[in-house]
Amino acid sequence: MAVTMHDVARAAGVSLKTVSNVLNDYEFIRDSTRAKVQKAIEELGYEANLTARSLRSGKTRMLGLVLSDLSVPYYAELASRLMTVASEAGYRVLVEQSNAGAANELAALHGPFRQLTDGLLFTPLALDADTIDARRGSKPLVMLGEHILDPRFDLVTMKNKEAAQAITAHLLAGGRRRIAVLGADAVDDADSPGLRLVGYRAALESAGVAFDPALVVPCEWRRDGGAAAVAALHSREVEFDAVFGLNDAVALGAMHELLVRGVKVPEDVAVAGFDDIDEASYSSPSLTTVSPGMDEIAKRSLQLLLDRINGKEAAPDGVHIESDFTLKIRSSAP
Amino acid sequence: MAVTMHDVARAAGVSLKTVSNVLNDYEFIRDSTRAKVQKAIEELGYEANLTARSLRSGKTRMLGLVLSDLSVPYYAELASRLMTVASEAGYRVLVEQSNAGAANELAALHGPFRQLTDGLLFTPLALDADTIDARRGSKPLVMLGEHILDPRFDLVTMKNKEAAQAITAHLLAGGRRRIAVLGADAVDDADSPGLRLVGYRAALESAGVAFDPALVVPCEWRRDGGAAAVAALHSREVEFDAVFGLNDAVALGAMHELLVRGVKVPEDVAVAGFDDIDEASYSSPSLTTVSPGMDEIAKRSLQLLLDRINGKEAAPDGVHIESDFTLKIRSSAP
DNA sequence: CTGAAAGCGCTTACAG
DNA sequence: CTGAAAGCGCTTACAG
Numbered sequence: 282m283a284v285t286m287h288d289v290a291r292a293a294g295v296s297l298k299t300v301s302n303v304l305n306d307y308e309f310i311r312d313s314t315r316a317k318v319q320k321a322i323e324e325l326g327y328e329a330n331l332t333a334r335s336l337r338s339g340k341t342r343m344l345g346l347v348l349s350d351l352s353v354p355y356y357a358e359l360a361s362r363l364m365t366v367a368s369e370a371g372y373r374v375l376v377e378q379s380n381a382g383a384a385n386e387l388a389a390l391h392g393p394f395r396q397l398t399d400g401l402l403f404t405p406l407a408l409d410a411d412t413i414d415a416r417r418g419s420k421p422l423v424m425l426g427e428h429i430l431d432p433r434f435d436l437v438t439m440k441n442k443e444a445a446q447a448i449t450a451h452l453l454a455g456g457r458r459r460i461a462v463l464g465a466d467a468v469d470d471a472d473s474p475g476l477r478l479v480g481y482r483a484a485l486e487s488a489g490v491a492f493d494p495a496l497v498v499p500c501e502w503r504r505d506g507g508a509a510a511v512a513a514l515h516s517r518e519v520e521f522d523a524v525f526g527l528n529d530a531v532a533l534g535a536m537h538e539l540l541v542r543g544v545k546v547p548e549d550v551a552v553a554g555f556d557d558i559d560e561a562s563y564s565s566p567s568l569t570t571v572s573p574g575m576d577e578i579a580k581r582s583l584q585l586l587l588d589r590i591n592g593k594e595a596a597p598d599g600v601h602i603e604s605d606f607t608l609k610i611r612s613s614a615p
Numbered sequence: 616m617a618v619t620m621h622d623v624a625r626a627a628g629v630s631l632k633t634v635s636n637v638l639n640d641y642e643f644i645r646d647s648t649r650a651k652v653q654k655a656i657e658e659l660g661y662e663a664n665l666t667a668r669s670l671r672s673g674k675t676r677m678l679g680l681v682l683s684d685l686s687v688p689y690y691a692e693l694a695s696r697l698m699t700v701a702s703e704a705g706y707r708v709l710v711e712q713s714n715a716g717a718a719n720e721l722a723a724l725h726g727p728f729r730q731l732t733d734g735l736l737f738t739p740l741a742l743d744a745d746t747i748d749a750r751r752g753s754k755p756l757v758m759l760g761e762h763i764l765d766p767r768f769d770l771v772t773m774k775n776k777e778a779a780q781a782i783t784a785h786l787l788a789g790g791r792r793r794i795a796v797l798g799a800d801a802v803d804d805a806d807s808p809g810l811r812l813v814g815y816r817a818a819l820e821s822a823g824v825a826f827d828p829a830l831v832v833p834c835e836w837r838r839d840g841g842a843a844a845v846a847a848l849h850s851r852e853v854e855f856d857a858v859f860g861l862n863d864a865v866a867l868g869a870m871h872e873l874l875v876r877g878v879k880v881p882e883d884v885a886v887a888g889f890d891d892i893d894e895a896s897y898s899s900p901s902l903t904t905v906s907p908g909m910d911e912i913a914k915r916s917l918q919l920l921l922d923r924i925n926g927k928e929a930a931p932d933g934v935h936i937e938s939d940f941t942l943k944i945r946s947s948a949p
Numbered sequence: 950c951t952g953a954a955a956g957c958g959c960t961t962a963c964a965g
Numbered sequence: 966c967t968g969a970a971a972g973c974g975c976t977t978a979c980a981g
Contacts, residue, residue, distance in 0.1 A: 285974055296952045301976060309950050331730055332675070333974035336666045336957050350695060352893065357691035361684060364712055373731075375709060378698055396665055397707075504897040533897055540899040559686065563838040563867055565874040565899055619958055630968045635960060643966055667958035670973050 284327045293321035304329060343373045344586060345398035347389040349381040349406055353503075354558040355528065356404075359425075362579035363402065370587060372399075383407035390416050400586045405429050421589035423582055427473040434599040435589065437582040439573035441473055444606040445480025446487075448553050448571050449525060452614055453488045457523035457551055460485075461496045463510040463535055464527030477527050477555065495519050500531060507534025515542065522550055523614065529554035529561050529570055536564065536613060551614035566612035574604035618661045627655035638663060677707045678920060679732035681723040683715040683740055687837075688892040689862065690738075693759075696913035697736065704921055706733075717741035724750050734920045739763050755923035757916055761807040768933040769923065771916040773907035775807055778940040779814025780821075782887050782905050783859060786948055787822045791857035791885055794819075795830045797844040797869055798861030811861050811889065829853050834865060841868025849876065856884055857948065863888035863895050863904055870898065870947060885948035900946035908938035 290300045295318060302310055303318040321327070335341045344367055348356045364374045377394050379385040386408045388394065395401065400421035405413060410431040413422075423435040430436065452460050462481055465474040478497070485492050498513055500506035507526050511534075514521060524539070526532025532554030536546055544550050546566055554561060557572035581602050588594035620634045627634065629652060636644055637652040655661070669675045678701055682690045698708045711728050713719040720742045722728065729735065734755035739747060744765040747756075757769045764770065786794050796815055799808040812831070819826050832847055834840035841860050845868075848855060858873070860866025866888030870880055880886050880900055888895060891906035915936050922928035 283974090287974080297975085298953085298977090299951060302951080305976085307950095311950065314950080328726065328730070330670075330974050331727055332666055332669045333957090334976075336664075336670050336959085337974080337976045339957080341666070351685070351698065352688075352692045352695035354686075354688065354691070354894075357688070358686045361686035361712065364685065364710065368712075373709065373711075373728075375707065376698065377707075378695065378702075392662065393665055394707075396662070504893065508897070533894075537897045537899050537901070559838065560688075560867075560894060563842070563871045565871050567871070617958090621958080631959085632961090632969085633967060636967080639960085641966095645966065648966080664958050667973090668960075670975085671958080671960045673973080 283330065284325045285330070286327070288325055289318065289321045289327050292325060293317045340399050341397055342371060343375050343398045344583075345377060345389065345394055345401040345403075346374050347377045347379055347386065347394075347401065348404045349379050351376060351378055354530065354560060355556050358558060359575055359579060362575060363583060366579055366583045370583070372587070379404075379406065381406040387412075387416065391418050395420065400590045402582055402586060410434070421586055423586045423589070425578070425582060427471065427476055430471050432599050432601075435585055435601075436599055437578055437585065437602045437604070439578065439604050440606050441476035442480040442483070444555070444571040444573065444608075445477035445525075445527075446484045447480075447606070447608055448555070448569070449481045449484035450487070451569070451608060451610065452523045452525065452551055452553060453484060453490065455523075455551060455614060458490055459493070459496065459521040460523040460525055461498060461510075461514055461519070461521040462525050462527065463498050463507055464500050464502055464531045465497055466499045474527055481525060496521060502528045502531055504530050504534030504537070507531035507536075508538040509534075511535045511538040511542075524550055524552045526552065526554045529556040529558045529568060532568055532570065532613075533560065533564055536566075536568070547612065547614050553614045557609050561609070562611070564613070568609075569611045569614035570609050572607045572609050574606060577604040617664065618659045619664070620661070622659055623652065623655045623661050626659060627651045674733050675731055676705060677709050677732045678917075679711060679723065679728055679735040679737075680708050681711045681713055681720065681728075681735065682738045683713050685710060685712055688864065688894060689890050692892060693909055693913060696909060697917060700913055700917045704917070706921070713738075713740065715740040721746075721750065725752050729754065734924045736916055736920060744768070755920055757920045757923070759912070759916060761805065761810055764805050766933050766935075769919055769935075770933055771912055771919065771936045771938070773912065773938050774940050775810035776814040776817070778889070778905040778907065778942075779811035779859075779861075780818045781814075781940070781942055782889070782903070783815045783818035784821070785903070785942060785944065786857045786859065786885055786887060787818060787824065789857075789885060789948060792824055793827070793830065793855040794857040794859055795832060795844075795848055795853070795855040796859050796861065797832050797841055798834050798836055798865045799831055800833045808861055815859060830855060836862045836865055838864050838868035838871070841865035841870075842872040843868075845869045845872040845876075858884055858886045860886065860888045863890040863892045863902060866902055866904065866947075867894065867898055870900075870902070881946065881948050887948045891943050895943070896945070898947070902943075903945045903948035904943050906941045906943050908940060911938040 286300045290297050367374050377389045404425045405428045410429050427438050465478040498510040500510040524535050526535050536552045554568050554570035557570045561568040561570050624631050624634045701708050711723045736757050738759045739762045744763050761772050799812040832844040834844040858869050860869050870886045888902050888904040891904045895902040895904050
C-alpha cells in the first residue's frame with residue numbers, strides 16, 4: 282500500500298485539507314504549517330496518486346496526439362518536439378496512430394482515448410470537417426496540417442502554397458523547365474498536396490512556363506511512393522529535368538530511384554523536397570527542401586492547446602496559426 | 616456530466632453490480648438481464664470512466680516505454696510497432712524520452728510516470744544494473760537493448776556479437792582488409808558497441824586479419840557522428856577500404872561524408888550498418904546492414920511484459936529473449 | 950488560515 | 966445469479 286495524504290496528515294498533525302493546500306501551493310498557509318507538512322512528505326516519501334487526482338479534478342494532464350504513423354520521420358520528429366515542449370509545461374503526450382483510417386480517426390475523437398486526455402492535437406487525413414465537428418466533444422481540439430481548413434477549428438498550418446512556389450521558383454531559376462511533381466493528384470483541392478500544387482503552378486506561371494499535367498504523378502507520401510513515381514515517369518517516357526517531391530520521403534525515394542537508373546543528380550535532374558527532416562541533410566546528394574518551421578509548429582500548437590485548456594484563449598471561432606518557412610538549398614538542387 | 620453506471624443501472628432496472636458484471640464479462644448472468652443492461656448502455660451512450668476504473672482496480676492499461684529520443688529512426692520504428700502490438704492487446708503505450716540522461720532515466724523508473732503505467736519497457740543507457748535494481752519498484756520491468764545484461768532482469772536483446780561478426784565476415788569475403796569501425800570505444804564492454812566490436816574482432820581473427828586500433832573511431836550514434844568519424848579518419852590519414860557503422864545512422868552519415876569527399880561507395884570504400892531502418896533501403900547507394908528482427912523484438916518484449924503483468928510468467932529470475940538477425944546485402948557492400 | 954464531510958465513478962468482497 | 970455497502974485517494978465547496 283502506498284503512502285496516502287491521510288498518512289501525511291496524521292504524521293504532520295494536520296487535516297487532509299491542509300496537506301492538499303500545501304500540495305496545491307495554496308497561498309495562505311502559515312510557514313510553520315507548510316514546513317511540518319513538507320517534512321512529513323519527505324519522511325514518508327509521499328507521492329500524490331495521479332489517478333485519484335484525475336478522477337476528482339477531471340483533468341489528466343495528458344494531451345493526445347493523433348497522427349497516421351509514428352515511424353514516418355516527419356511525425357516522429359514532430360512528436361519528439363511536442364513531448365519535450367509538453368513536458369516543460371507539466372503535461373505528457375499520449376500518441377495514437379490512425380494509419381490515416383477514418384475509423385481510427387473517429388475512435389480517437391471520442392471514446393477512451395479522448396477521456397484520457399485534456400486536449401487533442403489532431404492530424405486528420407481521412408475525416409472531413411463536418412464529421413469532426415459533429416463529434417468533436419467538449420474538450421479542446423487543435424488541428425495540425427491542411428486536411429481541414431475550416432474556421433470552426435483551431436488550426437496550425439504551414440505556408441504550403443508560398444513555400445511550394447518559392448522552391449519551384451528556385452528550380453526554375455536554376456534553368457529547369459520540365460519539373461515533375463510527385464505526390465499530388467492533378468485535381469486541385471485545399472489539402473496539403475493540392476495547396477503545394479497550386480504553389481507550383483503559380484511559380485510556373487510567373488516564369489511563363491506552361492503547365493504540363495503529364496508531369497504530375499500521384500503517389501503515396503513515402504520513400505517507395507517516390508521511387509515508384511520515377512519509375513512510372515520513365516516507363517511513360519516523360520522527359521523531365523527536375524523533380525519536386527511533395528515531401529522529403531517522396532523526394533528521397535525519387536532520388537534513390539534516379540540514381541539507381543544512372544541519372545545524375547543534380548546534373549541531369551535536380552531534386553527538391555518538402556519538410557526538412559533530419560535525413561535530408563545527410564542524403565547523398567543532400568536534399569534541397571523547405572523547412573516548414575517544425576519547432577514553431579510544435580511550440581505554438583501546444584501553446585494554443587494549453588491556452589484553450591486553461592481558458593486563456595477564448596476566441597469563439599477557431600484561431601489560425603501559420604508557421605513561417607525557409608528554403609534549404611543543398612546539393613540536390615543548388 | 617457524463618452518463619455513469621448508476622444511470623445505466625436505473626434505466627435497466629438492475630443494481631450497480633449487475634451492470635459491472637455485464638461490463639466485465641462475468642459468466643453467470645441471465646441472458647435477459649444482460650440484454651436489458653446492454654440495451655440501456657446503447658441507449659444512453661454509456662462509456663466506462665477509465666480513471667475511476669484505474670483508481671479502483673489499480674490498473675491503468677497503459678505501458679511505459681522509455682527511450683532516449685523518439686526522433687531517432689530506430690526508436691521511432693520500434694515505438695510504432697510496439698504501439699500497434701499493444702493496441703491489439705488492449706493497452707496503450709506512454710512514451711518517455713530520457714535523452715540518455717541518468718536523471719531522466721531515474722525519474723521514469725518511479726514517480727508519476729511509473730504510477731501511470733502497469734509495466735515498463737525500458738531502454739537504459741545511463742544507469743547501471745544496481746541502481747536500477749534498487750529502484751525498480753514492484754511493477755513489471757522489461758529491459759530492451761544491451762546496456763544492462765544482468766540475470767536479475769527480464770531482457771530482450773539482439774545477437775549483437777554474432778550479427779556484427781557475420782557482417783564483418785561479409786566485408787572480408789568481399790576482399791576488404793582495412794575495415795573501420797565507427798561508434799565504439801576501443802574498450803570492450805558488455806554494451807551494444809562493445810559486443811558489436813567483439814563480433815568484429817572475432818571475424819577478423821577467423822580471417823587471419825590483424826586488428827588495428829587506429830580503425831576504431833568512437834562517435835555518437837547519429838548521422839552527424841558517422842560523418843565526423845570519417846572526417847577524423849581522413850584528417851589522421853588512416854587508410855581504409857570499408858566502414859562498419861555500428862548503427863545505420865552512423866553508417867549513413869559516414870557514407871554521406873565519403874561521397875561528399877569524392878570517395879566512391881562501394882568501389883573505393885564499402886559501407887555497412889546495423890539496424891535495417893527503413894531509410895537503409897532508400898539511401899544511395901542502398902545500405903548493406905543487419906536486420907535485428909525488430910518485429911520479433913516488439914512482439915516478444917510486449918508479450919513478456921504482459922505475461923508478467925498478468926502473472927503468467929513467474930520465473931523468479933529474469934527471462935532472457937534474444938531475437939534472430941538476418942543480413943541485408945545491398946549496394947553499399949555487395 | 951484550517952477542519953470535517955461529501956463525492957468523483959468505478960470494483961470488490963460479502964451476503965443472500 | 967443479483968444486491969447493498971464500502972472504499973480506491975484525492976479535491977472541493979462549505980464552515981468557522
